[in-house]
Amino acid sequence: MPHSSRTTRRRFLQQSVVAALGSLPARSLFAAENRAPAPAVKDRVPLHPSRFFALPLGSVRPAGWLRRQLEIQASGLSGHLDETWADVGPNSGWLGGTGESWERGPYFLDGLIPLAYLLDDAHLKAKAQKYIDWILTHQAPNGMIGPTSSDDWWPRIVALKALTQYQEFTGDPRVIPLIDRYFRYQLAELPKRPLRDWGKFRWQDEALSVIWLYNRTGSSYLLDLARLLHQQGYDWMDQYANFQFKQKITAEFIKLNEGGGLKDLALSTHGVNNGQAIKTGAIWSLVSGSDTDRKATAQMIAELDRYHGLPNGMFSCDEHLSGRDPSQGSELCTVVEYMFSLERALAITGDPTLGDRLERLAYNALPGTLTDDMWAHQYNQEPNQVECSLHHKPWVSDGPESNLFGLEPNFGCCTANFHQGWPKFAGSLFLLSGDSSSDQHDGLVAAAYAPCEVRANIRGNAVHIAEETDYPFRGSVKLTVNPSAPLAFPLHLRIPAWANRATIAINGKAEPQPQAGSFARIERTWNPGDRVEITFPMQPRASRWFNDSVAIERGPLVFSYGIGESWVKLRDRGMTADWQVYPTSAWNYAVKLDPDNLAADIKVSKSEPGDTPFARKTAPVQLSVKARKLPTWRAEDGAADALPQSPIASTEAEEEITLIPYASAKLRITAFPVLKS
Numbered sequence: 001m002p003h004s005s006r007t008t009r010r011r012f013l014q015q016s017v018v019a020a021l022g023s024l025p026a027r028s029l030f031a032a033e034n035r036a037p038a039p040a041v042k043d044r045v046p047l048h049p050s051r052f053f054a055l056p057l058g059s060v061r062p063a064g065w066l067r068r069q070l071e072i073q074a075s076g077l078s079g080h081l082d083e084t085w086a087d088v089g090p091n092s093g094w095l096g097g098t099g100e101s102w103e104r105g106p107y108f109l110d111g112l113i114p115l116a117y118l119l120d121d122a123h124l125k126a127k128a129q130k131y132i133d134w135i136l137t138h139q140a141p142n143g144m145i146g147p148t149s150s151d152d153w154w155p156r157i158v159a160l161k162a163l164t165q166y167q168e169f170t171g172d173p174r175v176i177p178l179i180d181r182y183f184r185y186q187l188a189e190l191p192k193r194p195l196r197d198w199g200k201f202r203w204q205d206e207a208l209s210v211i212w213l214y215n216r217t218g219s220s221y222l223l224d225l226a227r228l229l230h231q232q233g234y235d236w237m238d239q240y241a242n243f244q245f246k247q248k249i250t251a252e253f254i255k256l257n258e259g260g261g262l263k264d265l266a267l268s269t270h271g272v273n274n275g276q277a278i279k280t281g282a283i284w285s286l287v288s289g290s291d292t293d294r295k296a297t298a299q300m301i302a303e304l305d306r307y308h309g310l311p312n313g314m315f316s317c318d319e320h321l322s323g324r325d326p327s328q329g330s331e332l333c334t335v336v337e338y339m340f341s342l343e344r345a346l347a348i349t350g351d352p353t354l355g356d357r358l359e360r361l362a363y364n365a366l367p368g369t370l371t372d373d374m375w376a377h378q379y380n381q382e383p384n385q386v387e388c389s390l391h392h393k394p395w396v397s398d399g400p401e402s403n404l405f406g407l408e409p410n411f412g413c414c415t416a417n418f419h420q421g422w423p424k425f426a427g428s429l430f431l432l433s434g435d436s437s438s439d440q441h442d443g444l445v446a447a448a449y450a451p452c453e454v455r456a457n458i459r460g461n462a463v464h465i466a467e468e469t470d471y472p473f474r475g476s477v478k479l480t481v482n483p484s485a486p487l488a489f490p491l492h493l494r495i496p497a498w499a500n501r502a503t504i505a506i507n508g509k510a511e512p513q514p515q516a517g518s519f520a521r522i523e524r525t526w527n528p529g530d531r532v533e534i535t536f537p538m539q540p541r542a543s544r545w546f547n548d549s550v551a552i553e554r555g556p557l558v559f560s561y562g563i564g565e566s567w568v569k570l571r572d573r574g575m576t577a578d579w580q581v582y583p584t585s586a587w588n589y590a591v592k593l594d595p596d597n598l599a600a601d602i603k604v605s606k607s608e609p610g611d612t613p614f615a616r617k618t619a620p621v622q623l624s625v626k627a628r629k630l631p632t633w634r635a636e637d638g639a640a641d642a643l644p645q646s647p648i649a650s651t652e653a654e655e656e657i658t659l660i661p662y663a664s665a666k667l668r669i670t671a672f673p674v675l676k677s
């Protein structure tokens with residue numbers, strides 16, 4: 001594994017975190033303990049309010065293994081990208097230079113800002129501040145922002161996502177007036193210079209920022225701007241109301257060789273665009289009030305799953321929608337954009353299944369496509385990934401570097417954009433519940449589970465919750481609730497759809513059994529030190545995929561057979577490198593399983609999570625299952641052939657194989673053929 005020597009600073013940081021966690025909540029990660037933090041900003045009339053509301057950024061802070069993961073990210077490429085990649089370096093157009101002046105600077109900021117502020121890392125904050133200060137001090141007299149070399153609306157949509165986060169973390173008084181001037185300019189300009197290509201297909205991301213500002217200023221022109229973006233933007237709801245893209249999208253279909261790459265057919269089937277689009281219906285429902293719009297997020301996911309779904313929670317996109325074969329890939333940008341879509345759509349809709357999907361992406365697809373030290377990433381990851389090398393199969397339109405681990409394999413968008421994944425997830429673990437019109441019913445919502453602390457303002461009172469857990473590796477979650485004084489409010493706990501027979505106890509006393517696939521609502525007067533213990537069932541489960549293959553899951557983790565890996569450096573790339581990974585063991589196994597009696601077929605073994613949460617050598621959960629090789633199932637040009645239809649017979653010897661978390665296996669089989677019984 002590359003870069004294993006960069007551990008000293010990390011280990012020191014980990015020990016600090018362990019020390020801080022050991023004495024929770026007395027030595028909180030938060031400095032000011034008793035003062036109520038800023039209240040959440042709710043939806044303002046005439047918006048049709050969200051079911052839940054985002055807490056102000058900084059309210060939720062990562063702890064335990066999740067904090068370690070963010071520290072690894074800060075010690076890796078995210079904390080150093082500007083030092084080693086010219087596209088976001090000192091000559092960036094977003095610093096006034098003559099270098100890259102389009103999406104890459106804003107993409108980097110969109111993840112660097114939450115990473116820096118969640119870790120309270122002065123060095124990273126200073127890095128982000130240089131770009132922010134340049135943007136804030138270089139607004140044109142007409143209101144335009146960003147480098148003058150391009151007037152494309154799209155990179156500014158990303159810059160707005162970064163600026164709104166920065167404002168929430170810092171309260172910098174320059175931000176809201178700047179965004180307000182920009183939006184007034186854009187409202188006047190859009191009729192003459194409408195949204196085009198990427199901006200047209202990603203308008204909903206700007207609508208989020210427009211609504212963000214409307215909820216803070218109440219200026220009615222912002223609703224006009226939201227409607228104009230909707231009117232000029234691509235109609236995603238219509239695409240999914242009558243979904244036509246049911247097959248692998250070919251280069252011929254989208255006329256790539258005839259210059260069709262930025263035409264509607266290409267952009268409407270483009271993976272990242274669809275990942276961003278998943279939140280469109282939920283966001284637009286705030287304006288339209290339409291129940292159909294609000295439900296469109298779940299419906300879009302259902303269509304993508306049906307025709308392009310993969311066991312890591314993704315849909316295939318390499319880089320257009322490419323069917324259900326688990327040898328097809330998914331782009332890293334799509335992973336982090338899909339996660340952001342789910343975080344926003346979950347708050348608006350209150351649909352707990354979106355939290356299930358968010359965890360599936362965060363705990364499988366995201367770490368599965370980055371090296372453990374987060375110095376290298378792939379462009380495309382495959383659930384059945386038997387080799388990472390220069391090859392052309394199975395990508396429809398992407399280049400031969402697409403599944404290398406490196407600095408900028410295939411194309412540098414993911415290099416700039418992946419940083420938002422973990423920090424935004426960490427900041428979204430808890431939400432506020434309640435009415436838009438008053439704070440009488442305000443409460444807190446555990447939307448996704450990971451070790452963290454939250455400090456929130458409930459009716460003017462400070463409430464602190466410490467969440468201690470090794471979820472997703474373990475099924476036990478302990479919350480210590482600390483209001484500044486006894487306080488009545490509801491606590492909503494997401495019970496995943498897979499969590500039949502979950503239990504909840506408060507101060508050791510069992511609550512009624514919660515229903516899987518719902519939010520369990522506990523309303524009581526909370527006293528300082530009250531303890532909530534949630535136990536999720538962690539029996540292995542089987543799910544069905546392409547050609548009736550199976551994937552094995554346990555909690556939110558998907559498990560894979562970890563193929564032996566040989567990491568071969570292709571070339572140095574400044575502070576990092578590009579790597580090929582070759583298999584050193586067989587991988588063509590079919591498993592022996594009775595899906596109705598998995599407990600008899602799958603053995604579970606556990607060990608303590610290590611310093612690197614998803615590292616293969618310290619995988620905290622391992623499963624073993626019986627299997628036989630299928631000599632006819634082979635790879636060609638670095639990609640496994642489509643797996644054979646199950647059930648299938650094999651006369652090879654029976655073996656016991658070990659499955660580890662998907663993200664721990666960089667070469668892996670995740671969807672298995674099933675042996676005939």
Ligand SMILES: [Zn+2]
Nearest residue numbers: 331333413414
């Ligand atoms: Zn990308």
